[in-house]
Amino acid sequence: MHRSISAVCALIILLLSHVSIVRADEATLYKPYASVLTNFVLTDGRVDYASLKQKRSELDSFLKSLASFSPKELETFNRNAQIAFWINAYNAITLGEIINHYPIKPNLVTSLLYPKKSIRQIDNVWDADDHSVAGRKLSLNDIEHRILRQEFKKPEIHVALVCAARSCPPLRNEPYYGDLLEEQFRAQAKEFVESGRGFSAEPERGVVYVSKIFEWFGDDFVTDYAGNPKLKGYSTKNAATLAFLLEYLDEDTQQFIFEKKPNVEYLDYDWTLNDL
Incomplete structure (x- = not known):
């Protein structure tokens, strides 16, 4: 009983500490x-x-x-x-x-x-x-x-x-x-990648697809993300884009990019309203 009360108190403190971050x-x-x-x-x-x-x-x-x-x-x-x-x-x-x-x-x-x-x-x-x-x-x-x-x-x-x-x-x-x-x-990037709107891969075709957002604004990522030696051979913009996305990709996809150097293409952009 004492342990249960202690566990509940610890959980409450943890939740309150998260709220107090704001x-x-x-x-x-x-x-x-x-x-x-x-x-x-x-x-x-x-x-x-x-x-x-x-x-x-x-x-x-x-x-x-x-x-x-x-x-x-x-x-x-x-x-x-x-x-x-x-x-x-x-x-x-x-x-x-x-x-x-x-x-x-x-x-x-x-x-x-x-x-x-x-x-x-x-x-x-x-x-x-x-x-x-x-x-x-x-x-x-x-x-x-x-x-x-x-x-x-x-x-x-x-x-x-x-x-x-x-x-x-x-x-x-x-x-x-x-x-x-x-x-x-980080949560946003993870969801964006996993949804297929931010990234997808076709290893059999030797292609990865990234959001058109990275075509428009990929240069914004260069200062913070360019320079990964495993991404040599890509344009500076594409290397920075892939370096940003790597954290949210599984190991197999990472290895595919590092070893096979797939082409980078851009996904079509669907401007349909994000309505129900």
Whole structure:
């Protein structure tokens, strides 16, 4: 009996210690957003946009909090907490844009190029600089390219930013938090790879396929991931991409890459909305 009580107490302490990792200011700021993700995002990353549109008050509350958030307070966040802040802002604004236009009406021109049910049908969705965040008017492209990519230079953001397409990495059903960020990035990368959206291999053809995200942004990984001697012979971008992915591949696939030096090709990108 005594041992059982001790075990329960130890478990409670462990759980509480994990919760305490999240800064109080982050927990407060992200509380409504956390509720949105818990209630409307499935474990596979798909989103119940129809229900979210009907019950959008918490998302709207979070977007208003982003608009009124003090730039000076954001400066008190450590580097990872600031990265988490901007990832959450990007993903939440994207959710808002989708439900503002849901159900999405196809554009005559873009529907010839992209699925009719796609964020690609929303005019100017990434370039409109009418989103207020921490005292700044920004577009989604500003957040991704000017802030996250240029200022922070953290390539792992590419497994966390979700552009509402099926080929995107999955949307987590929890916010990103500064002190959990590295752990969350690893979980995201693992799920992205194992889902087949981030990586697949055909040893019989001597080919590995990686997400088109690595064609677009593979150079972002060079500084942190290039230089693995087992990947000599690949372009710098492909070597960095494979080095990033290796941690999430089984040993047989790793050996296949090291020994056979398969060609790297890019998976087709499915822009269909990540809806139910």
